[in-house]
Amino acid sequence: MSTLIKPNHIGRKISRISELRDMKQEALVQALGTNQQAISAIENSETIDEQKLAEVAKALGVTVEAIKSFSEENMISYFNSFQDNSINNGNFANNHCTFNPLDKLIETFQEKEKLYERLLQAEKDKIEYLEKLLNK
Incomplete structure (x- = not known):
């Protein structure tokens, strides 16, 4: 028996994306016009039909493809790609405390x-x- 999480578990991806977007289950319930049990069922499902996935993606403010291709590794590399250039850009050049x-x-x-x-x-x-x- 493998302890690895299946990489294509759509429900877990939806759950993680909603967590990253700071969206509680109650917000998804309202956005989808359903109940808490239905959202829990979605988050525990390995697969979801395309129409329901499109509705969830719209409620989360992401694309269907973003949900399908979501992975923690991609998120880490995405956030690591940002660099703070605020010191070199415009009005933020003199942001050092002088007192x-x-x-x-x-x-x-x-x-x-x-x-x-x-x-x-x-x-x-x-x-x-x-x-x-x-x-x-």
Whole structure:
């Protein structure tokens, strides 16, 4: 008995594609106008008729061929083919931080402290003024 997963298990491919697209079974249920058991049956089926496969592909936002040819190895090589060229492209050339965030945080706390000191001084001045009025 082999423990390998059959590469052409359409249901598993559908399940994996919906997982990668962050689409829950409930969303497929609504898109296909069916119930949870039917979706589970589709995901557990090795083969699906072409019409149903076309409906599922449309609901997932992919082509029938994408489902049929889906494999984890292809996905890994697909995502590994991306390169981050943002440093070399246009407006993203100067995206390096020119200040220390901790320095900015300390500066903010110091400004806050100065504001509290001014507020406290204003309250003291107000109390002093009111005491002068009461003593007259």
